Amino acid sequence: MLSGLLEPLQNDFIIRALFTGIFVGTACANLGVFLVLRRYALLGHGLTHVAFGGVAVGMLFSAQPFWSALVITALSSLGMLKLQEKARIHPDVAIGIVSAVGMAVGVVIASVAGGFTVDLMSYLFGSILTISPEEFWISLFISVLIIGFIAAFYHDLFALTFDEDSALAIGIKVKRFNVFFALISAVTIVIGMRVVGLLLISALIILPAVTSLQLSRSFRGSLLIATASVVVSVVAGIMISYFYDLPSGGTIVLLNFGLFLAASLINRFFLKHEGN
Amino acid sequence: MSQIKKGQVVEIKGVSFGYNYHPVIEGINFSLSAGDYLWVIGPNGSGKTTLMKLILGILKPNRGRVALFGKNIEEFTDWRRIAYVPQGIVFFDPFFPATALEVATIGLLPEKKVPKRIGADDRKRVLSAFEKVGIAPLAHRRIGELSRGQRHRVLLAKAIVSNPDLLLLDEPTAAVEPGVREDFFKIVDDLNAEGTTIILINHDIVGMGVRNNKILYINRTQIFFGEGGEFCLADEMGNYFGSFQHIICHQHPGEE
Numbered sequence: 001m002l003s004g005l006l007e008p009l010q011n012d013f014i015i016r017a018l019f020t021g022i023f024v025g026t027a028c029a030n031l032g033v034f035l036v037l038r039r040y041a042l043l044g045h046g047l048t049h050v051a052f053g054g055v056a057v058g059m060l061f062s063a064q065p066f067w068s069a070l071v072i073t074a075l076s077s078l079g080m081l082k083l084q085e086k087a088r089i090h091p092d093v094a095i096g097i098v099s100a101v102g103m104a105v106g107v108v109i110a111s112v113a114g115g116f117t118v119d120l121m122s123y124l125f126g127s128i129l130t131i132s133p134e135e136f137w138i139s140l141f142i143s144v145l146i147i148g149f150i151a152a153f154y155h156d157l158f159a160l161t162f163d164e165d166s167a168l169a170i171g172i173k174v175k176r177f178n179v180f181f182a183l184i185s186a187v188t189i190v191i192g193m194r195v196v197g198l199l200l201i202s203a204l205i206i207l208p209a210v211t212s213l214q215l216s217r218s219f220r221g222s223l224l225i226a227t228a229s230v231v232v233s234v235v236a237g238i239m240i241s242y243f244y245d246l247p248s249g250g251t252i253v254l255l256n257f258g259l260f261l262a263a264s265l266i267n268r269f270f271l272k273h274e275g276n
Numbered sequence: 277m278s279q280i281k282k283g284q285v286v287e288i289k290g291v292s293f294g295y296n297y298h299p300v301i302e303g304i305n306f307s308l309s310a311g312d313y314l315w316v317i318g319p320n321g322s323g324k325t326t327l328m329k330l331i332l333g334i335l336k337p338n339r340g341r342v343a344l345f346g347k348n349i350e351e352f353t354d355w356r357r358i359a360y361v362p363q364g365i366v367f368f369d370p371f372f373p374a375t376a377l378e379v380a381t382i383g384l385l386p387e388k389k390v391p392k393r394i395g396a397d398d399r400k401r402v403l404s405a406f407e408k409v410g411i412a413p414l415a416h417r418r419i420g421e422l423s424r425g426q427r428h429r430v431l432l433a434k435a436i437v438s439n440p441d442l443l444l445l446d447e448p449t450a451a452v453e454p455g456v457r458e459d460f461f462k463i464v465d466d467l468n469a470e471g472t473t474i475i476l477i478n479h480d481i482v483g484m485g486v487r488n489n490k491i492l493y494i495n496r497t498q499i500f501f502g503e504g505g506e507f508c509l510a511d512e513m514g515n516y517f518g519s520f521q522h523i524i525c526h527q528h529p530g531e532e
Contacts, residue, residue, distance in 0.1 A: 037372065155392045159382045162374060166362060169332040170386045171355030213373055217418040222373040 008242045016136045017128045021234035021252070023143035024188075024195050025204060029230040030150050031188050032209035033222050034181065037161050043080065043182075045202040046095035047189045050076040050102030052198050054190075055123045056109040065123065066135065070190045076102060077186040081178060126197030126249035128238065139191045146184055150223075153177070158219050195234075196249035204230065207256040214263035215271070229259045283346045285310050285442055285473045286331060291340035293326055299496065300326045304340070306492055306501045310441070313474040315488040315504075322495040324477045325363060328446055331475070332360055344442070356386030359435035361428070363446040363477075368427075370420035376430045377402060377415045383434035405437040406430075410459060425453045432463065442473045449478065 008014045035041055051073045058068030076098055083094040110120055122130070131139070150157065160167035160174050168174050192201040212225035237252030284307040292302040301323035308314055316324050329335040330342055333349050342349040345357065380402045381394055388394075406412045409429045414422060419430065428448060435443060445464065449457045465487050468474050476488065493500040 037369075152391055155382070155385055155388075155394065158374070158378070159385055162372070162379060162382065163362070165329070165334055166360060166382070168334050169355070169358070169360045170382070171353065172385070213371060216373045217375060217416075219374040219378050 005239070008239065013129055013131070014238065014242065016131050016133070017238050017248070018235060020131055020136055020139050021128055021195055021238060022231050023140050023147075024192050025208075025230035025234045026227050027143040027146040027188050028192055028201070028204040029208035029226040030147060030223055031184060032205035032207075033212065033226050034150075034157060034161055035185065036206060036209040036213070038181075040181070040185075041202075041206050042092060042095050043077070044185055044189065044205045046080070046099030046102075047073055047077055047186055048193070048198045048202055049099035049106075051186075051189050051193060052124070053102035053104075053106035053109070055120065055193075055198075056106040056113065059117075059120065060109050060113045066138070066190065069123075069193070070187065072102075073186040073190055074183055077182040078179065081182045122197075123193050124197050124199050125247060126193065126195055126200065128195045128248050129241075131194055135194060139194065142187055142191050146188060149180070149184065196252055200249050200253045203253045203256060207253070207260055208233075211256070211260040211263045214260070214267040229256065229263075233259060284308060284343070285312070285345060286475070287341070287343040287346075288327075288331070289341045289343075291327075291330060291337045291342060293323075293330055293335060293337050301330075301494060302497050304494065304498050306498075308473055308475070308490070310473055311468065311471050312490055313468045313488040314476065314490045314492055316475060316477045316492045316494070317479075318494045318499075324494060325446055327494065328360075328444055328475070328477065331444065332358065356438055357441040359383065359438060359440035359443050361431050361435045361443075361445045361448050363450070368420075372418075372420055374419050375416050376406075376411070376419050376422065376426075379419050380405060380430055380434040380437060383437040387438055402433070402437050405433040408436065409433045409463060410456075423453075425456055429456075429460070432460070436463070436467065440472060442475070443467060444475045446477045447479060448476070 009018075032041075032044075035044055051069045054069035054072030055065040057072060058065035061068070080091075080094055080098050083089060083098075084091045089097075156167070156172050157177065159170070160172055160177055164174055188205070189198070189201055192204060195201070196204055208226040208230040209222070211229045212222040216222040216225050233252050233255035237255050238248055240246065240255075241248035241251045286306075286308040288304050288306050291304045292299060294300050294302075304327060306314075316327070318324050326335065330337055331344070331349075333342075333352065344352045345354065377399070381398065383405075384394065384398050384401070385392060403412065403415060406415055409432050411426060411429045411433065414426060414430070419427060422430065432445075432448065435445075443464070448464075449460055464474060464476070468487060474488075489504050491500065491502065491504055492498070
C-alpha cells in the first residue's frame with residue numbers, strides 16, 4: 001500500500017510539482033497572514049485579474065507570459081498603492097477598477113491574439129503537473145527570496161501589522177515596507193499562477209491565513225500553522241489529483257477549505273476564545 | 277538610560293497643523309527640559325492627540341518647527357529614546373494573533389540593528405517590564421483576550437521596556453479600572469523620578485495626583501503653558517475646570 005502511495009514520486013514532474021507547491025505555497029501562506037491582518041486580502045485577488053491581462057499581453061507579443069505578467073502586475077500593484085495614498089478613492093474601489101481593467105485588457109487581447117487557447121487556460125487554472133524545469137527553478141528561487149525577506153524583517157513586519165502609527169513612532173520605515181508588500185504580492189501571484197492558477201491563487205493566500213487565525217494565539221504560531229496547512233493541502237492535493245485524475249489546483253484549494261472548516265470546529269468546541 | 281545632553285528635550289516653535297486649510301492646532305509654542313512632567317489638557321477635539329503625533333513625527337507640521345533632543349525632527353533618528361502609549365487602538369481586532377509578550381517586545385525594536393534578533397535576555401527584560409506594570413501572569417495570553425485595562429498595561433510595558441528618555445502617554449487611564457489607575461500613575465511618577473521626561477494627555481482630573489510640574493492647555497490654539505503653580509492662579513483654569521480647579525490645586529504637589 002505504501003509503495004503504491006510512493007509510486008508517483010518516481011516521476012520527475014511530480015517531484016517538481018511537490019517542491020514548487022510547497023515552496024510557493026509557503027510564500028503565499030506567510031504573505032497571506034500579513035495581507036489578511038492588514039486588510040489587504042482584496043488586493044491579492046485584484047492583482048490576479050491584472051496578471052491575466054499581463055499574461056495575454058505577453059502572448060500577444062510572443063514573449064514569455066511569466067515576465068510580462070510579472071512586470072505588469074508589479075507596476076499595477078505599486079499603482080494601486082499610490083492610488084490609495086494620493087487619490088480620494090476608497091481602496092476597495094481602486095482595486096476594483098484596476099483589476100476589472102486588467103481583466104478586460106486580457107480578454108480583449110486574448111481574442112485578438114487568437115482566442116482562448118489551452119495555454120491561456122493553463123494560466124487561469126494552473127498546471128503544476130506540467131511545470132518546466134526552468135519555471136521550477138525560478139519559482140523556487142523567488143519563493144525562497146520572499147520567505148527570506150519575511151524572516152529577515154519579521155519583527156518590523158509584525159510591529160507595523162499590529163499598529164502602523166506606533167511602528168512609525170519607533171522609526172520603522174512603514175512606507176518602504178508597504179512598497180515591498182505591494183511588490184511581493186505581485187510576485188507571489190505570478191509565481192503562484194502555475195501552481196493553482198490565477199482564478200484560485202488568492203485562495204492560497206487567504207485560506208491558510210484564515211485557518212491559522214482560528215487556532216493560533218501567537219503571531220509566530222500563526223505563520224507556522226498557515227505554513228503547515230498549505231504544505232499539507234499541497235502535498236495531499238497533488239497526490240489525490242494524481243491518483244484520481246482531478247485538477248490539482250481545485251483539489252488543493254478544496255483541501256485548504258477543508259482544513260479551515262476543521263480549524264473552525266476545533267476553535268468552536270475545544271478552544272477557549274472570547275466570543276465563542 | 278542614555279546620556280541626556282544639556283538643552284531641550286522637546287522644542288515646539290510656532291507649530292500649526294491642519295487638513296485642507298482646516299486648522300486642527302495653531303501657534304503652539306513650548307519647550308521641555310529633561311525630567312519635566314508635562315500635563316496636556318483641553319476639551320475633546322482640541323488637537324491634543326494631533327500635537328502628540330507631531331512630536332512623534334507621525335504627522336508633519338504645516339508651519340513651525342518641532343525639535344527633539346536638540347535636533348530638527350526631520351533629521352532625528354534616535355527613536356529608541358522616545359516611547360509612546362497611544363490612546364488605545366481604536367479599531368482593535370480582538371482576534372489579532374499575538375501574545376502580550378510578543379506585542380510588548382516591539383518596544384525593544386528601536387535599539388536593534390538589522391538583522392533584528394530577539395534573544396532570551398530581551399525576553400527577560402520584557403518580562404521584568406511586565407512585573408513592573410503588574411501583569412506578569414498575562415505574558416503568554418493572547419492580547420485580544422485581555423481586558424482593555426490589561427491591554428493598556430501591556431502597551432505601557434512596551435513603552436518602558438527600552439528605558440526611554442521621553443515618554444508620551446495619550447489618555448492612558450481612560451480604559452483602566454479605577455483601582456489600577458493609581459498604580460499606573462505611580463509607575464509613570466517613578467519613571468519621572470528616574471529622569472524620564474513625561475508628556476501626559478489626560479482628562480482624568482479627579483484622582484490624578486501626579487507630579488507634573490508643567491501644564492499645557494490647548495483648544496486648537498495655545499491657551500496656557502507654564503509651571504503647575506501658576507496655573508492654579510489663572511482664570512482660564514477656573515473656566516475650564518470649574519469647581520475642580522480647587523481639587524486639582526490642592527492635590528498638586530508643591531501646593532500648600
